[in-house]
Amino acid sequence: MIQSDVLTIQDVWAARKMISNHVRKTPLFKSAHLSKQSDASVFLKLETMHEVGSFKIRGATNKILNLSTEEKKRGVITFSTGNHGMAVTYAAQRLNIPAVVCLSNRVPEAKVNTLRSLGATVKQVGDSQDDAEAYCYKLADEEGLTVIKPFDDPHVIAGQGTIGLELLDDCPEINTVVIPVSGGGLFSGIALALKSCNSQIRVIGVSMERSSVMYHSLHAGHPIILNEEETLADSLLGGIGEDNKYTFDMVKKYIDEFVLVSEEEIAAAMAYLFKNHRLVSEGAGATGIAALLATQKNLVLPRDNVAVIISGNNIGAAPYMKAIQNYL
Ligand SMILES: *Cc1c(COP(=O)(O)O)cnc(C)c1O
Numbered sequence: 001m002i003q004s005d006v007l008t009i010q011d012v013w014a015a016r017k018m019i020s021n022h023v024r025k026t027p028l029f030k031s032a033h034l035s036k037q038s039d040a041s042v043f044l045k046l047e048t049m050h051e052v053g054s055f056k057i058r059g060a061t062n063k064i065l066n067l068s069t070e071e072k073k074r075g076v077i078t079f080s081t082g083n084h085g086m087a088v089t090y091a092a093q094r095l096n097i098p099a100v101v102c103l104s105n106r107v108p109e110a111k112v113n114t115l116r117s118l119g120a121t122v123k124q125v126g127d128s129q130d131d132a133e134a135y136c137y138k139l140a141d142e143e144g145l146t147v148i149k150p151f152d153d154p155h156v157i158a159g160q161g162t163i164g165l166e167l168l169d170d171c172p173e174i175n176t177v178v179i180p181v182s183g184g185g186l187f188s189g190i191a192l193a194l195k196s197c198n199s200q201i202r203v204i205g206v207s208m209e210r211s212s213v214m215y216h217s218l219h220a221g222h223p224i225i226l227n228e229e230e231t232l233a234d235s236l237l238g239g240i241g242e243d244n245k246y247t248f249d250m251v252k253k254y255i256d257e258f259v260l261v262s263e264e265e266i267a268a269a270m271a272y273l274f275k276n277h278r279l280v281s282e283g284a285g286a287t288g289i290a291a292l293l294a295t296q297k298n299l300v301l302p303r304d305n306v307a308v309i310i311s312g313n314n315i316g317a318a319p320y321m322k323a324i325q326n327y328l
Contacts, residue, residue, distance in 0.1 A: 008196070012161035024049070028043050028166070042307075043174075047163065054313070059151075061091040075145050077145040078100075085101050100123060102133070104132045105124050168193070176300060178288040184214050211229050223241060234284070235312060266286055
């Protein structure tokens, strides 16, 4: 149990130990193209290499493994349609723990089937994400299931933070890290791990220009609500919670720079990864590259050692090809 409200590097070390038999270490790969282009050493952290295609498996696994025996027996529940829902389902299945995912009736059949095939019990209600969320909490109450939150949970944050430890292991001279931001669990965990070891390391957050709730919340000084616009970085959509307990404060404390990227820059970055590295990334996963390639954003100094987190690859073939075709 993480008792105090303040997470420390100890929690990240504990998470690494906890998940080590279940989540693989991902490669850190030097991009010759990006290094040449930015006159620095640029490394890609391939969080696309996990079983379900994103880093969310780290936090979900750490959270589930930290439940009590009784809680594990009763099972877990979530209302995420995306990478978090898949990670929770996958992790629970591996650990022989029942998982329920609540979805609205509007969620496309393909997504429902993916979650079912990973072993989730899918409950469909209402026609909005809010209906699914309300039902999720009701069912959790009635059946004693544990809701696994996507980012604002200490064990989830510590799990994502294990990426920071791997970066330090593989490239101790790292001095700049570029991290996609939505709810801020990924950013908070990595920044905690890095800054605890070396406060000189720069951590740069990236979101899309369209509906970046964390960015505008930081400017407002408190969590705000925004209408969602369609974006290629769909995994970065969603609020940060009006009662946000951890990630808002952690992002505020650690962030050195917050960059927003356009839809064109995201598409160009996805195409860049394909062209130069034959690497498939979803929009959210390519936002760090988008930030680096947009030269007017001038993020990197000569001779920097930079790591860019490629956070996920869940995108269908058709939307992928549509996104990259004009930039190849
Ligand atoms: C969830 C997610 C993010 C953002 O993570 P947060 O912890 O919500 O900031 C980034 N990229 C991908 C692919 C994701 O699934």
